[in-house]
Amino acid sequence: NAGVTQTPKFQVLKTGQSMTLQCAQDMNHNSMYWYRQDPGMGLRLIYYSASEGTTDKGEVPNGYNVSRLNKREFSLRLESAAPSQTSVYFCASKMEGNEQFFGPGTRLTVL
């Protein structure tokens, strides 16, 4: 039981490049989330998926797209990366009414 896994762990992009952050969970959770955390700040919700086939915007969705590929996987895509998207990205999952479980994070730098 690996919990929530994220790939890659680290990534450096140039401005304008695109990439997809991958997240998978093996706990059969319905809900999945993407957060970003800037230095010295708390986590801010980007997008979430309450169930397979649905996605909703969080607090800071601009510049991102998501795909809930199946129940296990929830990906976050940056179509044209900007330096303001330099951050640590965390994926999380949960069952309804329960606590969230977080992945180890992806550290993204956009030059």
Next chain:
Amino acid sequence: DAKTTQPPSMDCAEGRAANLPCNHSTISGNEYVYWYRQIHSQGPQYIIHGLKNNETNEMASLIITEDRKSSTLILPHATLRDTAVYYCIVRAFWGNQFYFGTGTSLTVIP
């Protein structure tokens, strides 16, 4: 979801109880109080949650005031490994929007 207010930092001597306060004066009747912590730059870790009764688990105790406008997380015997940022969050039980705020940075001192 209600916003929360926490002190930015606290110190605690190793072996003593750490009491972390949180104000949530606009909490509504169906919102729970959740506590998470984040060690170094790892993903946040769930600690405890409650609605109106005090709660205790193997990690901590949660004391919620009778009017539910504030709460205190208690780590009964703090260790160096408890040094972390602690986040107090209020949300509806079935809600999906989590507002983490900036939390309280707890430093446990040897």
